[in-house]
Amino acid sequence: MTTRLNPYLNFRDTTREAMEFYHSVFGGELTMSTFAELHASEDPAEQDKIMHSQLVTEQGLTLMAADLPNSMELTPGNNFSISLSGEDEGELRGYWDKLSDGGNVGMPLEKAPWGDLFGMCIDRYGITWLVNIAGEQPSS
Structure with a gap:
């Protein structure tokens, strides 16, 4: 797998709707995982939120x-x-x-709950970056 650079959008409870819309526009394969599926929150109100979605x-x-x-x-325009x-x-x-370097590590x-290495930072120019390094893939 090559390294990918792509936009990552944030929403307030409308990710499923938005990504289904983008899927209807661009086609491709859409995957979505909830906070509950990834054990990402103990807050019962967040269990059905989309923790991660990807359209390829x-x-x-x-x-x-x-x-x-x-x-x-959530600040629209900076999301x-x-x-x-x-x-x-x-x-x-x-x-x-x-x-x-010179930025702010959030x-x-x-190692993240999904098994990959993951980090978030804001660079010295105010841009938020997410870095995900795939963990070892199970052998088939």
């Missing part, structure tokens, strides 16, 4: 989105980040180190 098209477009937890502020994801840990850690790059 045959043309190579990738769009990701999630519902923000109730505790996080996006850029995602870097792939399997090359050295390459992605290098990007992480450079992007987070979540250190470490």
Whole structure:
């Protein structure tokens, strides 16, 4: 898998609706996981929220989105980040180190509940970056 750079959108309880709309526009394969499925929140009010969704098209477009937890502020117009994801840990850690240098690390790059390495930072120019390094894939 090559490293991907794509937009990551945030919504307040409308990710499912929005991503189904984008799916109708672009086609492709849409996957969605809830907070409950990923054991990402103990708040009963958040269990049906979308923790992560991804739309991948045959043309190579990738769009990701999630519902923000109730505790996080949503500001329309600033409700996006850029995602870097792939399997090359050295390459992605290098990007992480450079992007987070002089910025603000919101979540250190470490093992996430879904098994990958994941981190969030805001670079020195105010852009939010999500870095996800795929964990070892189960052998078939």
